[in-house]
Amino acid sequence: MKKISWICILLLTGLAASAKDIYCYGSLQNDLYQLLKREGFSIKQYNTPEAAVKAAPKGAGVFIIAARYPAMDPLNKISQQLLDEAGKKSLKLYIEYPTAFPDLSIPAKPLETHLERGVVTADIFGAQLPQMSLLGIHNCHVLPVEVKDPLIVLAKVVGFDKAEYGLADTKSYPLLFEQGNALVCMTGLSNFETGRYGPEGSIKTVWSYILSRMGVNNLDAWKEDVHPMFGRNDKLPATARANSIKKGVAWFDNGRFFIHPSWKQDWLKYGSNGLTPVGPMVSQSKPNGDGSLGILEGHTSTIYYDGTQQYRYWMRADVQGEVSMALAAAGSFLNNKTYKEKSANLIDYLFKTSNMRAGAKNDPTSAAYGLIGWATTNAGTFYGDDNARAILGMIGAAGYLHTNKWDKELAEAIMGNFRTTGKYGFRGERLEEGDIIKNGWQHYENRDIIFPSPHFESWMWACYLWLYNKTNYAPLLTKTKEAIRITMESYPDKWKWGSSMQTQRARMILPLAWLVRVEDTRDHREWLDKMVHEITKYQDESGAIREELGKGKGMFKSLSKNEDYGTDEGSLIFRNGEKAACMLYTCNFALFSLNEAYTATGKYKDVVDKLSDFLTRVQVSSQVHKDLDGAWFRGFDYGRWDYWASNSDAGWGTWCTLTGWIQSWIVTTQVQIQQQQSFWDVTKNSAIGGPGKAVIESMMKK
Structure with a gap:
């Protein structure tokens, strides 16, 4: 009896061990095999698909995956003989990215895509992933084939998390389908961790389905190379905001964004194109500059197959x-001398x-004097908003550095904009140097233009109010008050809302807060209260501020058909109610503006703290991508708690970063909240009043 018992135990032990065996062809570095290894499986690798099928016992699962996706694998050829042998043994097959397969016409080269996303076309993944759900299979390399009833296809479609217009008017490519006794995939779906596929929950659902068919029922060791710093419900440590500041400012160096003389030619090569100045990431082996040659803009939103x-x-000047x-x-905040030196160098670079700020912009006799060019490639283009953020940034830097070095240039920049502002306080979307020189600045001062777009107009009003506080030059106040009055009376139906109504609200709060600073009246406080209420009624318990589209058409192309996706700047959402927060246009500026509103009135502290905590949580954490660690992406789905949204914006989509717009306003405001300060406080001792009055007298002479 004892002998029989021991034999049974040995047999059961052998069966248990074999149940944890995975038979495969492909690289052991593949994300799927690494995941299964973490799950406790023994990966049995074979040199050919045929060898893996031959070695697998009856009923086992066999994974056949191309060795080096997206490269074609000449050994990954599936023959009818292999399928027949697998059928005789009742093997469960998952075959990925094959170069040959019976009855399928597979091309010699894959089709590389960028805007296309995975679309679920079968009702097999459960309620969490219904038909038309979207998957981010970034930079998908697909082998186009024709099959019936695919489970997932690849297509360019409009939508936040589902294909809103279906697939009828867009080309689609089968990605995952059943073929005989095999589950076949025509792309590197197993590249999910390296390629940063998302949303995480949706990709995990797909793989749970695939693996369950292969006899693997639990996924407890899933990893992401890029993820939020904290979970939605994690308790934030007392040091969380301070650490967020440290990582946020370190990111400028970690990304190698400061141009260094040794690789300046790369900037000249890729940055001289005024339309698409895009190039490869700067290698971590290259040195950082000291700011004297400027700093790059950040990441594009396209994620490649390698992540x-x-x-x-x-x-850019801003x-x-x-x-x-x-x-x-x-x-x-950190008592870091190097950061301070780089700060000063950046300003000297811009101005000197x-x-x-060269040519006509530096000629006191020119109508364009004082204005700041948009970028080195577009030095004669002047966006008032970009001028405003550049100016405010340098004013803030001067306040922290306790210097009056650039007071004259800053006053000239503000007044260069002010004297090209129309009768009612509006400048419009942008002006051009050639037109200003031709027409003279008085032409623009006398225009009847009304342009109620806080995104384009309102932060220049904040500059006017700030300089008024230092010089008492009355027109700065009177013209700004008129513009604010018109804009508030135009709300919301006449506002030019661009890609987000929340952006407009976020931008409007700053001049309203500073108007209370310089002229504290009941009407001005009511305006501020109204706008704070209008934006924060969309604030989630997590602190995220939900995006919202305005009524009618915004300033950019309406996505009325699938082919419109990715052709213009645009929103992160398709319809109101989708749980997306924007760190490029809304949450970043809202944090700064709301803190100014709080410190001006003593109100709104709760919404500031919630938003600050949210931004602390969703800061990027990555041990793999050092150039992303400590950044903030534009888009975040606070329902899924994942970096996800519609990536339709042609220039600045979901996964873009910006050293200026996003990173700088968040880092700066986190410092001010941590130190219980405001921008107004930091700059209150500015001595710009003296040189400012001289600049006003000189520049406003008729």
């Missing part, structure tokens, strides 16, 4: 000013070295 993102090599502020703020 990397390209850089945008634009040299970015220089904004980053100078963040460096100075963090340098003061670059062409963004």
Whole structure:
């Protein structure tokens, strides 16, 4: 009896061990095999698909995956003989990215895609992933084939998390389907961790289905190379915000965004294109500059199959000013001399070295005097909003650095904009240097233009109010009050809302807060209260501020058909109610503006703290991608708690980063909240009043 018992035990032990065996062809570094290894499976690798099928016992699961996706694998050829042998043994097959398969006409090269997303076309994944659900299979390399009834296809479609217009008017490519006794995939679906596929929950659902068919029923060791710093419900440590500041400012260096003389030619190569200045990420082996040659814009939103993102090599004025502020703020908070030096170098670069304040812009007799060019590639283009953020950034930096070095240039920049502002306080979307020189600045001062778009107009009003506080030059106040009155009376139906109504609200709060600072009246407080209420009624318990579309058509192309996806700037959402927060246009500026509103009135602290905590949580954490660690992406789905949204924006989509717009306003405001300060407080001792009055007298002479 004892002998029989021991034999049974040995047999059962052998069966248990074999149940944890995975038979495979492909690289052991593949994300799927690494996941299964973490789950406790023994990966039995074979040199050919045929060898894996031959070795597998009856009823086992066999994974056949291309060795080096997206490269074609000449050994990954599936023959009818292999399928027949697998059928005789009742093997469960998962075959990925084959170069040959019976009855399938597979091309010699894959089709590389960027805007296309996975679309679920079968009702097999459960309620969490119904038909038309979207999957981010980034930079998908697909082998186009024709099959009936695919489970997932690849297509360019409109939508936040589902294909809103279906697939009828767009080309689709089968990705996952059943073929005989095999589950076949025509792309590198197993590249899910390296390629940063998402949303995480949806990709995990797909793989849970595939693996359950293969006899694997639990996924407890799932990993992501890029993820939020904290979960939605994690208790934040007392040091969380301070650490967020440290990581946020360190990101500028970790990303190698400061141009260094040794690789300046790369910037000239990729950054000289004024339309698409995009190039490869800067290698971690290259040195950082000291700010004297400027700082790059950040990442594009396209994620490649290896999980990397390209850089945008634009040299923009707003970015220089904004980053100078963040460096100075963090340098003061962390007592870091290097950050302070880089801050000053960026301002000197903008004003003295670059062409963004050169030529007619630096000629006191020119109508364009004082204005700041949009970028080195577009030095004669003037967006009032971009000028405003560059100016505010440098004012803030000067406050933290305790210097009056750039007071004259800052006053000239503000007044250069003010004297090209129309009768009612509006400038419009942008002006051009050639037109200003031709027409004279008085032409623009006398225009009847009304342009109620806080995104384009309102932060320049904040600059006017700030300089009024230092100089008492009355027109700065009177014209700004008129513009604010018209804009508030136009709300909401006449506002030009661009890609987000929340953006407009976030931008409007700052001049309203500073109007209370310089002229504290009941009407001005009511305006501020109204706008704070209008934006924060969409604030989630997590602190996220939900995006919202305005009524009618915004300023960018309406996505009325699938082919419109990715052709213009646009929103993160398709319809109101989708749980997306935007760190490029809304949450970043809202944090700064709401903190100014709180410190001006003593109200709104709860919404500031909630938003600050949210931004602390969703900051990027990555041990794999150092150039992303500590950044904030534009888009975040606070329902899924994942970096996900519609990536339709042609320039600045869901996964873009910006050294200026996003990073700098968040880092700076986190410093101010941590130190219980405001921008107004930091800059209150500015001595710009003296040189400012002289500049006003000189520049406003008729």
